[in-house]
Amino acid sequence: MDRRVLLIGIQKSFMVNAIAIGLQKADFVVETAPPDEKAIQNLQDKPGVYVLYLGDLTEEYIPFFTYINESIDSERYVLYLVGTTRSWYLRPP
Secondary structure, three states, X not given: OOOEEEEEOOOOOXXXXXXXXXXXXXXXXXXXXXXXXXXXXXXXXXXXXXXXXXXXXXXXXXXXXHHHHHHHHHHOOEEEEEOOOOOOOOOOO
């Protein structure tokens, strides 16, 4: 079984670092990426599991959420969402 995970979030976030440490303690190999379409597209040999930390993301990331939503079908990965969007909600474009 592949024990690799792609952790997506703002890299300087305390919670993103805490999630990475927790996954590593559970014997997962954690690859990290910012919430950016091009950064994720440029990754080679992507894991089959993505973890997206929502807590630091604002409405400006809605295009990224659209990309993630569409790429699930084409790239076939499992997506786990962690955190909350707090004061804003995803709305269809």
